[in-house]
Amino acid sequence: xxxxxxxxxxxxxxxxxxxxxxxxxxxxxxxxxxxxxxxxxxxxxxxxxxxxxxxxxxxxxxxxxxxxxxxxxxxxxxxxxxxxxxxxxxxxxxxxxxxxxxxxxxxxxxxxxxxxxxxxxxxxxxxxxxxxxxxxxxxxxxxxxxxxxxxxxxxxxxxxxxxxxxxxxxxxxxxxxxxxxxxxxxxxxxxxxxxxxxxxxxxxxxxxxxxxxxxxxxxxxxxxxxxxxxxxxxxxxxxxxxxxxxxxxxxxxxxxxxxxxxxxxxxxxxxxxxxxxxxxxxx
Amino acid sequence: xxxxxxxxxxxxxxxxxxxxxxxxxxxxxxxxxxxxxxxxxxxxxxxxxxxxxxxxxxxxxxxxxxxxxxxxxxxxxxxxxxxxxxxxxxxxxxxxxxxxxxxxxxxxxxxxxxxxxxxxxxxxxxxxxxxxxxxxxxxxxxxxxxxxxxxxxxxxxxxxxxxxxxxxxxxxxxxxxxxxxxxxxxxxxxxxxxxxxxxxxxxxxxxxxxxxxxxxxxxxxxxxxxxxxxxxxxxxxxxxxxxxxxxxxxxxxxxxxxxxxxxxxxxxxxxxxxxxxxxxxxxxxxxxxxxxxxxxxxxxxxxxxxxxxxxxxxxxxxxxxxxxxxxxxxxxxxxxxxxxxxxxxxxxxxxxxxxxxxxxxxxxxxxxxxxxxxxxxxxxxxxxxxxxxxxxxxxxxxxxxxxxxxxxxxxxxxxxxxxxxxxxxxxxxxxxxxxxxxxxxxxxxxxx
Numbered sequence: 146x147x148x149x150x151x152x153x154x155x156x157x158x159x160x161x162x163x164x165x166x167x168x169x170x171x172x173x174x175x176x177x178x179x180x181x182x183x184x185x186x187x188x189x190x191x192x193x194x195x196x197x198x199x200x201x202x203x204x205x206x207x208x209x210x211x212x213x214x215x216x217x218x219x220x221x222x223x224x225x226x227x228x229x230x231x232x233x234x235x236x237x238x239x240x241x242x243x244x245x246x247x248x249x250x251x252x253x254x255x256x257x258x259x260x261x262x263x264x265x266x267x268x269x270x271x272x273x274x275x276x277x278x279x280x281x282x283x284x285x286x287x288x289x290x291x292x293x294x295x296x297x298x299x300x301x302x303x304x305x306x307x308x309x310x311x312x313x314x315x316x317x318x319x320x321x322x323x324x325x326x327x328x329x330x331x332x333x334x335x336x337x338x339x340x341x342x343x344x345x346x347x348x349x350x351x352x353x354x355x356x357x358x359x360x361x362x363x364x365x366x367x368x369x370x371x372x373x374x375x376x377x378x379x380x381x382x383x384x385x386x387x388x389x390x391x392x393x394x395x396x397x398x399x400x401x402x403x404x405x406x407x408x409x410x411x412x413x414x415x416x417x418x419x420x421x422x423x424x425x426x427x428x
Numbered sequence: 429x430x431x432x433x434x435x436x437x438x439x440x441x442x443x444x445x446x447x448x449x450x451x452x453x454x455x456x457x458x459x460x461x462x463x464x465x466x467x468x469x470x471x472x473x474x475x476x477x478x479x480x481x482x483x484x485x486x487x488x489x490x491x492x493x494x495x496x497x498x499x500x501x502x503x504x505x506x507x508x509x510x511x512x513x514x515x516x517x518x519x520x521x522x523x524x525x526x527x528x529x530x531x532x533x534x535x536x537x538x539x540x541x542x543x544x545x546x547x548x549x550x551x552x553x554x555x556x557x558x559x560x561x562x563x564x565x566x567x568x569x570x571x572x573x574x575x576x577x578x579x580x581x582x583x584x585x586x587x588x589x590x591x592x593x594x595x596x597x598x599x600x601x602x603x604x605x606x607x608x609x610x611x612x613x614x615x616x617x618x619x620x621x622x623x624x625x626x627x628x629x630x631x632x633x634x635x636x637x638x639x640x641x642x643x644x645x646x647x648x649x650x651x652x653x654x655x656x657x658x659x660x661x662x663x664x665x666x667x668x669x670x671x672x673x674x675x676x677x678x679x680x681x682x683x684x685x686x687x688x689x690x691x692x693x694x695x696x697x698x699x700x701x702x703x704x705x706x707x708x709x710x711x712x713x714x715x716x717x718x719x720x721x722x723x724x725x726x727x728x729x730x731x732x733x734x735x736x737x738x739x740x741x742x743x744x745x746x747x748x749x750x751x752x753x754x755x756x757x758x759x760x761x762x763x764x765x766x767x768x769x770x771x772x773x774x775x776x777x778x779x780x781x782x783x784x785x786x787x788x789x790x791x792x793x794x795x796x797x798x799x800x801x802x803x804x805x806x807x808x809x810x811x812x813x814x815x816x817x818x819x820x821x822x823x824x825x826x827x828x829x830x831x832x833x834x835x836x837x838x839x840x841x842x843x844x845x846x847x848x849x850x851x852x853x854x855x856x857x858x859x860x861x862x863x864x865x866x867x868x869x870x871x872x873x874x875x876x
Contacts, residue, residue: 228760262762272753275776275874284771285761323875334757341761 165208165391166406174372177207181345181375182227186241189222191234196222198399199241206344209367209376211390211407213383215427219399220379224347226250227377228264229257245345262289265338266347270354271330273322273337278314281322281333285341300340308336309366328359335366346370348378352385364389383423387411395419460853467850470843475628477502478547479565486558486639487632498624505621509542509611510550516608534580534602538611541577545570546622558640559837565644566843567625574619578612633847641807642831642844649810651851653724653821657803658793660728660816661735666785668732669739670774673781676740677747678769697737702797704734709801722820724811727803734798735788742784746777776874779867786863790856796825806830824852 165178182204189197197219204210212220222231229250231237243250250260262285273281282301283291291297301318305311310332314325322333331351338346348367352360367389370376380386386393387407394404395416403410403419414420421427477498483489516535520528543549547563555561564570579596600612636646680686708730712718718726750773758768774781796804804826811819831838831845838845 230756230760233756233759258762258764261760266756266760268753268756268760270753272751272757274754274757274772284758285763288761288763288767321873321875337757337761 165205166409167391168408171391172372174207177205177372179206180204181206181246182377183244184223184241185244187226187243188240189219189226189231190236190238190240192236196399197226200401202394202401202404204375204377205392206375207372208391209371209378209389211386211393212377212379212396213381213386213393213422214396215422216381217398218396220394220396221349223396224349224377224379225266227345227347228261228266230261230266232257262341263343264345264347265341265343266349267331267334267338267351269350271327271334273325273330273333275321275323277319278322278325278333279318282337282340285337289341304336304340305333307339307370308332309362309369310336326359328355328362331355331359331363332366335363339370343374345375345377348376350379350381353381360385383411395422397422463846463849463853466843466846467853470847470850471630471633473628473630473843474567474625475630476563476565476567476570476623476625478563478623479628479630482562482565482639482644483632486644487636489632502622502624505618506546508614509546509622512608512611512614513539513542513549516606516611519607531603531606534599535608537580538577538599538608541573545573545577545619559643562644563623567623569840570619570623570625574616578616634851637809638807638844642827642835642841643837647824647827647844647848647851649808650822650824650827650848651855652810653804653823654793654825654852654855656724656811656813656816656821657727657731657799657823658789660724661731661792662785662789664729664732665736665739665788669736669785670743670781672736672740673743673747674769674774677744678765678773693737693740697741699734700797701734701795702800704730705798705801707733708798713802719818722801722803722805723818724803724816724821727799727820727823728816730798730802731792731795734795735792738788738791739784742787743777743781746780746784747773749780750776779870779874782870783863783867786859786866790859793859794825794852794856796829799823799826806834824848824855828852 165173167173180203184200184202187197187200188195200223212224214220225231226239226243227245227250239251245260245264249255274284276284279301282304283297286297286300291300302311302315305314310329313329314333322330325333331354335346335351352363355363364385367376367378371389371391378386378389390407392405393407393410395402395410395414395418397418403414403416405415410419411423414423477495480490480495481499484492484495520531520535523531539549543552543560543563545563547561548555564573578599580599580602582595582597583592584595585592598612600609603609603612630646633646634651635648637649638647639645676686676690680689708726712726712729713721713723718729754772754776755768758772759765763771803820804823805820806822806827808820808822811821828845828848831841831848835841
């Protein structure tokens with residue numbers, strides 16, 4: 146049985162495990178599959194312009210969800226709404242509801258600082274701070290009150306190991322992070338995000354600035370993290386989406402055209418527009 | 429455009445660029461070379477025995493025993509001069525009245541010139557002012573005075589069509605036939621033995637207080653005053669400026685009030701410094717009464733107001749130049765806005781902020797107009813840190829102006845003035861250099 150996530154929007158879904166159509170090589174995650182992030186008639190405006198139009202979607206916990214679509218279709222805008230990075234743009238406002246663990250992300254009582262701690266983000270261009278590798282990773286934990294040197298070291302090591310970069314940097318933690326290569330910097334950014342122990346990981350075209358080798362490493366990393374975090378990845382690269390994700394959302398001009406298990410969306414799309422896009426008839 | 433024209437254009441632009449740099453370099457040389465060469469003369473010069481006497485008497489410095497023997501040898505040669513004077517005075521009494529009147533006037537000129545060269549003559553009352561207590565301390569000045577002594581300056585105004593011309597008459601000739609005639613050849617032969625010139629390095633020029641309004645001694649009170657004023661100005665303006673820049677860039681909502689504030693800030697940067705000086709007098713001293721009269725604190729506050737716009741602008745630009753991605757990264761880790769500013773944005777903007785700060789510091793050190801009415805006095809001793817709230821201070825910029833235009837004997841102490849100019853230029857240059865080094869260091873640390 147498959148889940149048609151585009152249609153579930155009438156009520157806040159209960160946190161029950163859902164079935165998800167997976168190709169044989171991808172394992173079902175035990176304890177995963179509850180609706181972690183839910184959009185209900187959710188729209189985003191830049192001033193008058195409606196960038197995202199009445200989205201209804203469930204993002205399943207612990208699985209990898211990819212967002213694809215042509216440039217300017219609102220996929221990054223939607224991703225950045227989830228941890229309220231859009232707040233930086235003064236003219237940006239929203240309607241409808243976007244729920245995280247059942248709480249409205251844009252609700253009046255929501256503390257966006259706490260939200261961002263739980264919903265981490267990795268950006269298109271690697272953006273380590275101009276500090277040492279250690280200080281980069283320890284930045285988040287220090288913010289949240291960890292000051293014990295030994296404990297910080299533990300967190301740094303654990304995060305770097307999770308991001309599969311520990312072996313490359315363990316001997317130069319005190320060196321400036323800007324001295325790393327682009328791919329290493331991006332994995333460092335992932336480690337930095339993991340260090341604050343988020344529940345959700347938002348990846349905004351994380352490999353678009355990287356060469357194929359570094360891209361492969363990031364993709365491997367996403368596979369490693371699958372099952373531990375709810376991961377959302379915006380990508381231009383459809384092969385990448387099909388390789389790393391469990392379910393895929395296709396956006397076109399602000400509208401969520403189709404949201405289906407990846408294997409199904411790429412082999413048997415329901416919407417003709419999706420088919421046109423994935424077969425490369427337009428981009 | 430074809431490739432030939434393009435190449436010719438490229439080359440001519442390069443030529444114009446190099447040409448303008450060469451012109452600037454030449455202009456800089458024309459300004460800097462006299463400052464350096466004359467300014468160094470305040471510390472390195474050929475000093476006479478009078479300089480060493482001055483150091484011993486006024487600053488208790490130098491080898492006293494050595495000096496005693498030097499003075500003794502100098503006095504031996506001077507004694508003959510004094511003998512000749514007494515001899516001539518006796519001769520004067522025996523002269524016919526007309527001749528006596530004629531020679532008396534000339535003789536008194538000789539005496540005055542001798543006092544200027546060698547200091548008070550035997551039998552003179554000890555003068556009150558230090559400047560008359562000693563002969564010439566610097567050899568090049570002594571040579572000038574010797575010339576005044578040997579030759580009488582006269583003006584030829586026979587031709588009314590042109591300006592009068594100066595010409596010199598040898599005094600040896602005017603006194604021909606009297607007992608004073610041998611004095612002049614004797615002096616020109618033996619002046620070195622009377623004044624014992626030797627190469628002198630006088631670091632005290634930097635560390636000593638002045639004696640008798642800059643006739644002798646050094647410029648320490650001025651250097652210290654400049655330091656207090658500039659540092660005081662920074663103490664007020666730097667934190668205020670950075671906070672204001674953070675507000676403008678991070679917190680202010682775009683709107684009428686904000687754009688008004690910004691344009692006010694830009695206007696303030698263009699206000700002539702003398703206006704700040706008047707404002708400082710009217711506001712800080714007369715209205716707020718931060719001190720009963722001129723004081724370092726009033727001057728520092730005035731300078732702070734003057735450099736504030738520059739600091740704000742430099743800090744704003746530095747903050748805006750921090751990549752947006754740093755801010756995003758910090759916020760996405762669950763950092764608050766204030767925390768992001770304090771731990772990510774300000775450290776990354778620090779090189780630019782510091783550069784603006786040090787440039788402003790240099791400007792505060794060099795400005796004259798704002799401190800004329802609020803802080804500066806022309807003569808004074810070095811003040812202690814405790815006195816900054818109540819006392820005015822001498823400062824380099826103001827004293828350069830003062831020595832150039834208001835000092836009663838400006839022409840005689842040009843070396844002091846040049847020394848002050850060199851000191852001020854060096855201080856500002858040193859500050860700018862330290863800014864460059866600091867900036868390079870922090871940037872290197874940031875870039876890894």
